[in-house]
Amino acid sequence: MKDDMTLGERLRQRGVSRRGFLKFCATTASMMALPPSMISAIADSLQKAKRPSVIWLSFQECTGCTESLTRSHAPTVESLIFDHISLDYHHTLQAASGDAAEHARDEAMKQNWGKYLLVVDGSIPVAENGAYSTIAGITNLAMLQEVAEGAAAIVAVGTCAAYGGLPHANPNPTGAKSVADLITDKPIINVPGCPPIPTVISGVLAHYLTFDTLPELDDLGRPKAFYGQNIHDRCYRRPFYERGEFAETFDDEGARKGWCLYKLGCKGPTTYNACATAKWNEGTSWPVEAGHGCIGCSEPNFWDAGGFYQALSVPTGDASNTILGAAAAGVAVGAAAAVLNKRNKAKAAAAHEKVTVNDLNKD
């Protein structure tokens, strides 16, 4: 297969019809969280899209991000996107190992210097001169710096790469850092989540592939298309919040009837992600639909932000009354709660509160 083929040519070669391509563009627009009115523009761009080289580096991580990405059933839109990119180095997925793998990375860098896309999952340990994690005898820090130098842009996939994640949690024994902590002279797109939603990962790559530009980012480096609104504002249970109907325990009447999980510790009001609409497992469901509150996994320092089962307002005393009383006032409450709870998150982070059995049984 020629490497200079466009995506349109590649799909046609595979026997994908023009209607199939239209469908591909419609579902890609949906995946990129773009309005359907953009479908024709996406079709025009994707027809001409060239095959980009991608180098994927996995550092201090659990492989959950790669697992997330590869969970989709083939052939899907995601698989078509990933068949199109040239994934030149990914030490979990590639067949080569040892010197051959590192040689593949060197070759990809030389041939595509200044043009390849670097994807990173996992945080980078810098304590003890980076000795906590090495690949082929090279510290994660040295490998990141070397590969980042020739990259056109970097995508930090998962909360560990974006903000440090679990390895960065107090007391951070390995000195874990995020990509953006260490690389400051390249465009970086953060795609946080523990793990991120597969369609969000591929949606970001599809955006780069389609428009050859980076998507618009928020102040934490996340694409606004996916992280522009908080979980609470996009939650199908939001009407229950407005009416003051809350589950108080995981097995009460409110829980069975699908009421709001705010009082059970849902971090939806302070968490920005696309779970409420993109959902998981081929769009089957997502944590709140399954009856569990959001744990805020796409936010910095979420491991240190207090117990998963503590209501957001709890740390400041009787704030639940403040919030619930104001609920009658309507939509502005979500924003008020978010402001209030950002402050609480910082306090909880400093105190490093742990989740206990009591958190699960709170009255």
Next chain:
Amino acid sequence: MSTLDAIAVKVEGVGIASGNAHNAVPLLHEIRHALWNLAKTGDSTTIDLTSIPFGPADRDQLLDFLGEGEVTARVNALGETQVKETRYPGVWVVRHQSPVGDELATHIEVTRLPSMLITPEEDLGEAAAQLAADLDMDATDNS
């Protein structure tokens, strides 16, 4: 047990009768406005249901309300796409599925004819040439 469906689960709070579907009604009004717009200006509107924060009951309520009309079509391209006109002419439900039946996207199209049903212009010339070739004629012969 071989499938998730085999596990007996009693779900409360789902379905129209539960009164727990709150998000469908605003969307029905959006469709109403889109229909007026189509009638007055001829401009089509597409709503991506995948991007709407719907719970299980919301989608059921919306699709039950819209009902089924005169036209149902299936397109086999990169998996099946089901195109159904609702009981409101001009309002179509377009469901894109993967080759293994997973839902990729569901759109409400307010239009005279959904784009998936229109033959692509580029296909017309290719089809004429192919038919000529199948008839052992010169592919460029349009006499």
